[in-house]
Amino acid sequence: MAVRANPNLLEELKHYGADDVTKCYHCGNCSATCPLSKEPFIFPRKSMRYLQMGLGDKLKGNLEPWLCYYCGECSDECPREAEPGETMMSMRRWLTAKYDITGISKLFYESWVAEAGAIMLVALLTGIGFYWFGMTKGGGDFGIYAGPNAFLPAHTEGNFFGLGWNVHTFDWIMGAVLGGLLVTNCLRMWWFTTGSRKDMKVPLGTYIKHAFLLPWHFITQKRYAECDKKKPWIIHLILMLSYLTLLILIMLFLHHMHAPETHWVHIFGYASTIGLLGTAAYALNGRLNKTETHYKHSHESDLIFLFLLLYVGTTGILQHFAYRFLGNEILANFMYIIHMMGVVPMLVLEVPFSKWAHLAYRPYAMYLAAVQADVIAEREGTKVPALAPQKQMTA
């Protein structure tokens, strides 16, 4: 198949934050420095090449950006200040836009005004919607915060999974839509990177064999731990686990959270709130003051994301505090709506269309990479051994 070069690719990638790609002179220092770059996936230099040459199709089918965790070592050592680490980050943004079937992601990445505008619009609709729901379908009394008669009832009596008209109903609907979008995008990702490639005939067994990698990488982010710097991994893991814990608690154990007596749920809840806010504040400080290499360049979407996280975390605390410690249910309901005005846009917009999508793409890419590595090893006979210097490169 003829390879087509897209002369505007570099310009296009600029919207996603790749600014210094042309400086690269292909010394290969980055690929050799990167602790994660291993055969058959050697990066980031080759991706720099694809970009310089405008090989958009190659880039679209490239899993490598997702295999990079942006420890920043390649950028630190790059003799040309070509910022290979940031380029990988930009390619992840660009790929997110490519995977997204709706085109919304592209719009957001290329215009932060559009992203911020959409967030505000969804926030506004959420606020109005929740109030309307509370007045009509819900408890109708703004003075009641928790329990079956709450203004915004969390779950209906006797129905653990909250089927029936309550707030959780929205959770599940939203979850289904998001899940649908993510699955569609993941399918596209599969098609670009694996399915459409003639040299990637993957037996079903190979797909099944590596399936456990999906949850494994999702929960542990083990690969991140292979970086020489461990701190970013820990920060990221705390942030992600805190978020996940809160999500589960809120979806399934909200009634315990609201109970006056102390419950084990509270311990988890408070710990993960601290974890979430602490790490998000750490990251924001890092980005604003450029404390570490991977914080040196910030795309608007990074800041919007952190802002949303901090907003949701803080309003969540206030809402809980108003109810549990002040006993002010009106204030609690008010903060609830304010809180949801952050939660809903964050979930509806950030997860499928922006930075958050990586929570699915990253583990998924690692899974696909493992699958591809098997196919390549199969094709090239046994696994390529670490090179014995005596035998290779004889001039």
Add this chain to the structure above:
Amino acid sequence: MVKESRTGVYICQAGTGAADSVDLQAVAKYAEKLPGVVLVNVIGNNPKLDPVSLGEQIRKEKLDRIVVAADSPGYYKPAFVRGLALAGGDPENVMLASFVGNGAGAQGSTERAKAVVNCAVHGVPYGLAATPKDKPVHPDTLVIGGGVGGIQASLEIAGAGKKVYLVEKFGTIGGKMAMFDKTFPTLDCAACILTPKMVSVGQDKNITLWTYAEVEGVSGSPGNYKVTVRKHARRVDEVACVACNACSEICPTVVPSEFDAGISTRKAIYIPFPQAVPNAFLVDEKSCLWVTSGGKKCGACVKKCAKEAIHLDAQDEVVEITVGNIVVATGYQVFDAQKIDRYGYGRLPNVITALEYERLTNASGPTGGNIVMKALKHNKRKKVDEWVFAPENPKPKNVAIIHCIGSRDHNYNKYCSRVCCMYSLKFAHLVREKLPDANCYEFYIDMRAYGKNYEAFLEHIKEEGVHLVRGRTAKIEEADGQMRLKGEDIIGDKVLDFPVDLVILSVGLEPVGDSEKLAGLLGIARDEDGWYAEKDYNADPTGTERGGIFVAGVCQGPKDIPDTVAQASEVAARVLKSIISGRMEDSRNALSLADIEASFRPQAQA
């Protein structure tokens, strides 16, 4: 009637705001008042000028001439040529005014920048307009630095019967070349070329050689400089010493040998190497026990000398000389490889630098030219085990040579050091020649074989079975006593990770540490990398801003021996021209902006 010209001046430079940079706004204000100038625009260093919108502006302002002023205005010229053509103008009428090219950039001189713009507005090259007055010349010459460049210049000038003072900082002349075994691309024996020249310097009646000496002060003006030179006390009478080595044998103080790039040792009383010129011992005042103790300790060598040549109490001598011309040939130092920790230099004993390898492979070096690895040896005096080279040490099986150490790297020196690709090939050749069973890997980014016969040299070395790997090495690590090299083989599309026994770092060239001080004394400028700035990159690469001060060899910028020698001879010719004619050009700085303006006045009236 002559049609009034309408000139637009575009300043395509970003002001750095540094105190010593050109004040672009002041230049712009100045340009506005120049004859025919109707528009002055400071547009910064935008690499993507749009000819169409430039053309529109040119048409609107009815410009028929454009002056592009910048450090390197040539970058922007094409856009203006097209713009002017689009506006219906004559594309020939785009004039360039280069700040850097005419000495305003390196000096940060706003006045100079104004003069350069003024000349461009008048359509006269700055170099032509700025011709300082002639001055009488003193017939003696000072050459600073006795490397191959300084030696060559001294011999040429002295050979014409003129007096030369050659001031060398080290205990011998010869510079780096004296340390080398072979020279690329001919693989000639370096000593065979250099030693006769060194001896000639020592014997030439017209050359006064002061080694272990430094320039301390320069005053006066072109053609008549007064220079103070501090002659550090060698403490051994150069004439009486017969270099018998008796003093050195008894001396208890052992320090690393500079000449052997630190891979062997010498005593506090020493001769840098057997063929040194002057061929006499000297005392290193920093390590000699007698000197450092103020005469209280040691003094053992004095009694050993049959010639009574050792005078430990000798004092530095400060002399003042008058010279007409000064040739600066102070060469370079190599990049400090310890700055890049990941290559392990200083940590891993068998990671060595290029100069160390030159001595290792040199028949007159500490291993007699055997390429071996360092091995642990017990130092009885210090009671410690030390990693040392010795002829009987084991030989390496895998040798890696890594290019561009500290060069072409934005974290260190941005420029290419120009000689390291070629000397690395020379190294590889010596590995193949002396260790035919060893693998030799050379890791390069780009192979720069730009000189006469260099490409053929490269092809030849390739055929010798050297593995040339395109890709920079990322790091050298050690586990269980075995070093491993990690790097990308870009063409083979592999990450390499394999065992190596000896790693040679091809360190780049850097301005010598005290070059800033010397530039200050001489009143000459340095470029942004620290090399001495030439007067005009193309037309006068060996002159400086100051009349009668010339630069030759690497101190002006990285270059190989042939280029160094060629430059040195060229400088000698210029020095001789001034001496023979009795006249030389004054410094450019002697010309004020008013002088330049005055030179246009008659034209303006005509």
